[in-house]
Amino acid sequence: MMSPLESDIRVSDNRGKRLGFGLGNYLICFYGIVFREALRFLNQRERFISSLVRPLLWLFVFAAGFRQVLGVSIIPPYKTYVLYEVYITPGLCGMILLFSGMQSSLSMVYDREMGSMRTLLVSPFPRWFLLVSKLLAGVAVSILQVYVFLAVAWFWGVKPPAIGYLFILPALFLAGVMLCSLGMLLSSLIKQLENFAGVMNFVIFPMYFASSALYPLWRIQEASPLLHKICLANPFTYAVELVRFALYGQVDWRSLVVVVGCSLLFLGGAIFAYDPSKGLLSRRRDGGGNS
Amino acid sequence: MQHVKADKAMVPPGALEVSAVSHAYDRKPVLSDVSFRIAAGQFTVLLGLNGAGKTTLFSLICHLFDVRQGVIRIFGHDIVRQSKQALGRLGIVFQARTLDLDLSIYENLAYHASLHGIGRSAAKERIGAMLAQVGMHDRLHDKVRALSGGQMRRVEIVRALLHRPPLLLLDEATVGLDIQSRGEILATIRTLVATEGMSVLWATHLIDEVDANDHVVLLHHGRLLADGPVSDLVAVTGAEDIGQAFAVLTQSASQAQEVGR
Known part of the structure; x- marks a missing residue:
């Protein structure tokens, strides 16, 4: 008896066919990558919950505790004295984007170790297109998380103007692209999944704490001029400020320029690193087929 | 010169052409001047012990790494310069589960x-x-x-x-499988070649997966030791079967390397 595997799988020969991809094919590919990322996210409910629990804990516990100590005086974009919860909310949005960006870096290292990254990289579509699609998929997932967080924060009394929820979308997109690009660049440098703890200690925490996410820059300057300089050199500060101003229907042009510039820099670096002719991966040897 | 060009034009491109390919990791060579050709509709076994360079060669063929020395063409399309055309004609089963x-x-x-x-x-x-x-x-x-x-x-x-795809690469596709599954998978692939005219590069270190009618490319320590039909390899080495021929070729290559050191 013929086993199922011995039956003939019909394969058309496309030797002579020209493989020209039109816009439709690119959209199919993009949709496929975004859809897979969304499926992975939905399948990992713990990831979704933990991505929300972290900022909510900061909002409910940390911010509530510091409310009496750290009221924030009138600084742009706020037109009145604001509660600490209100001040910290854009920073927590940034926190979600930061962790999500690094999570996507973790997932790329995981994909590389498990091999599924290779199925992406051997697609006939241009490498830059595949990486940008993967990056945008990660950004879309993180923006979704931010909106869920903002909805919960609304019930906690953090109520920015309604227009802010619309204005914040491009700001979240740009900040998300910057942080996911950084994550992608880091993923090309990390050799093993175990090394991701280093990213937590040397990238995520310093970026988060040495920024305007938790305290206004003028307060940091009063406390430590050196820390203030570090905060000013930290691109995450500008991501937070971009989101903060957008939430109140305004544009912080300096932050916009820095975030766009850093996005281009990090994304260019990531595409370079994953380019087989230039990048770092081809100089690395992993036995047994892991690349 | 013109004569050569005319000859080249008459030869149809192979399913896979690997020409003078070398590769190194951190200056440590893992492939040295490897050249072979797979004709369309041919089942070719890429045979080599662990560490022979099979997986690196696979990574180069499917453009995970760039080919820095030499050229790889898939149905005439350069994997570096025409990667879209080349990769579109390639189906790959990696060694690790993906x-x-x-x-x-x-x-x-x-x-x-x-x-x-x-x-x-x-x-x-x-x-x-x-x-x-x-x-x-x-x-x-x-x-x-x-x-x-x-x-x-x-x-x-x-x-x-x-x-x-008209060309299928399988890197140690039966590793970790039981005998029945191994046999079924190998039979499926051979059926594809026989009925569909598919070209296959089957990388393995298992001699029992080589059939008497197969074409074999033998890699050892990153060097090409042999490229031809099983019968030729057996005849040239004076061995009784491909297993013996493989042992003779790899041992003599290892001895030559020792002497060279």
Whole structure:
């Protein structure tokens, strides 16, 4: 008896066919990558919950505790004295984007170790297109998380103007692209999944704490001029400020320029690193087929 | 000169042409001046011990790494300069499992189809038909995590064939499988060659997967030791079978290397 595997799988020969991809094919590919990322996210409910629990804990516990100590005086974009919860909310949005960006870096290292990254990289579509699609998929997932967080924060009394929820979308997109690009660049440098703890200690925490996410820059300057300089050199500060101003229907042009510039820099670096002719991966040897 | 050009024009491009390819990791050479050709519709065994450089060669053929020295062409398309044309004609089964364990079989295959620009309805049709042919149509929505090693390999083969490539690469595709699954997978691939005229490069270190009628490319410590039909290799070495021929060739190459040091 013929086993199922011995039956003939019909394969058309496309030797002579020209493989020209039109816009439709690119959209199919993009949709496929975004859809897979969304499926992975939905399948990992713990990831979704933990991505929300972290900022909510900061909002409910940390911010509530510091409310009496750290009221924030009138600084742009706020037109009145604001509660600490209100001040910290854009920073927590940034926190979600930061962790999500690094999570996507973790997932790329995981994909590389498990091999599924290779199925992406051997697609006939241009490498830059595949990486940008993967990056945008990660950004879309993180923006979704931010909106869920903002909805919960609304019930906690953090109520920015309604227009802010619309204005914040491009700001979240740009900040998300910057942080996911950084994550992608880091993923090309990390050799093993175990090394991701280093990213937590040397990238995520310093970026988060040495920024305007938790305290206004003028307060940091009063406390430590050196820390203030570090905060000013930290691109995450500008991501937070971009989101903060957008939430109140305004544009912080300096932050916009820095975030766009850093996005281009990090994304260019990531595409370079994953380019087989230039990048770092081809100089690395992993036995047994892991690349 | 013109004569050479005319000759070249008459020779149809091979399914896979590897010409003078060398590669190194951190200046440590792993492939040295490797050249061979697979004709269209040919089943070729890439034979070599662990560490021979088979996986590196695979990574170069599917453009995970750039070819810095030498040229690799797939149906005449340079993998570096015409990677879209070349990769579109290539189906790959990697040594390590590359399916997403948390997604279903359908989701994994649909994802692969999208990476080749195949629309949802066409993908659905192909996936259904091809899974039916490997007897797994009833597992369409099962999570990959729930499959056995042999079933995962079948799904990976279906995935590699989904975009209908004329050249299939399989890197140690039967490693970790039981004898029955190994036999079934090898039989499937040989059937594809016989009935569909598919070209296959089958990398293995297992001698018993080599058939008397196969074409063999023998790699050892990154160097090409032999390239030809099994019968030729056996005759040249004066061995009784391919296993013996393999032992003779690799031992003499190792001895030559020792002397060279």
